[in-house]
Amino acid sequence: MNNMMMWITLACDALLVFACAVTPFVTRKTELFGVSLPSSEIGRRELSVLRRAYLRVTLLAGAALLVLNFALFLVFSSEMTQVRIYLVLIFVYIAAEFLIYLVFHKTMVAFKAAQPWRAQGAAAGSAGEEGAEPVLVVDTEPPAREVVHPAWLWLYAAIGGGTLLYLWYIWPALPDRIPTNMDTSGVIVDFIDKGPGAFFTMMIAQWIIIAAFVLVYIMIPVSKRQIDAARPRESREQGRRFRYMMSACMVFGGAALAAMVGILPVAMAQSDGGLAFAIAPLVLTMAVVVVMLFVMFRTGQGGSKLKVGTEQHAPHKRMENTDDDRYWKLGVIYFNPNDPALFVEKRFGIGWTWNMGRPAGWLLLAAIVAVVVISLAAAFSAA
Secondary structure, three states, rough: HHHHHHHHOOOHHHHHHHHHHHHHHHOOOOOEEEEOOHHHHHHHHHHHHHHHHHHHHHHHHHHHHHHHHHHHHHOOOOHHHHHHHHHHHHHHHHHHHHHHHHHHHHHHHHHHHOOOOOHHHHHHOOOOOOOOEEEOOOOOOOOOOOOOHHHHHHHHHHHHHHHHHHHHHHHOOOEEEEEEEEOOOOOOOEEEEEHHHHHHHHHHHHHHHHHHHHHHHHHHHHHOOOOOOOOHHHHHHHHHHHHHHHHHHHHHHHHHHHHHHHHHHHHHHOOOHHHHHHHHHHHHHHHHHHHHHHHHHHHHHOOOOOOOOOOOOOOOOOEEOOOOOHHEEEEEEOOOOOOOOOOEEEEOOOEEEEEEHHHHHHHHHHHHHHHHHHHHHHHHHHH
């Protein structure tokens, strides 16, 4: 692997480490390590200590990843060996991050269990005293500017259709053996015989990306709106702005990736390779990820970091969210057969997750996996 590719790869690793390390700082303050908290308790010093501890441990694990990857590139000269060991290191790092999360999740569960919040709130509420009454706030208003205008989806049609038509136009002039893969130095290492299978192989990655990002766009406005009972109007507006900004990120970020994935194999088929073909995808992908990370860090999960005004509360009563921790397995897997929502906001991280308690969720997940597996099988058989 040449030096430029090595540094770009290490920069991608650093982005991964950064995204993992700041996760507790971008999730809702009423949810920490997959455990819900009353709004009245989110300023506790113990919680800040836990966030900073997670940051330190994650950065330490990330530093180890970067050092090991740097050593990998220096010690092994074989590119295939570098790639294999690199993939193993990334897998080990992700597994280690999950184990670190589980330790902090368990710590939060024990911390919450030792607090008298629910008992005191219930006692105060039943006595008619000023206290925190747990309630479930449901947003029944129709969506309004929740996502960017659907007309922007025609951008995907233009990209996909344009790539398809251009490939169809140049197809007769392409060589009988079409390059499909290259190493990190830009040297072509794999070819496929020209034919319908090759045509399909060159387009399938773009189609999958377009389908995935369109699905995310459709999912955003129908996902469950999470409303904070302590400040319902403010949190609703935060959520609306969050969904709008995320939809914009997904539409334009997905369009950039789809264009790159579609153009790259077509351009490679017309050339003898080159370092630019190896570097450009990583640089563009990294740029899209940086923009998305910036927006996510700016908004916070559900828009919790956005300033939208001050909520006016009634002085005689304070509302708190209902405790639904029992539906969150390990704080990251949502399983609630009684909830009609198919998509809900993550408790740890930015974005949405499935309701695994809904059969439709399993069917949709199985359909996506099936499409990916069938597409990959078709591509390999064509090769």
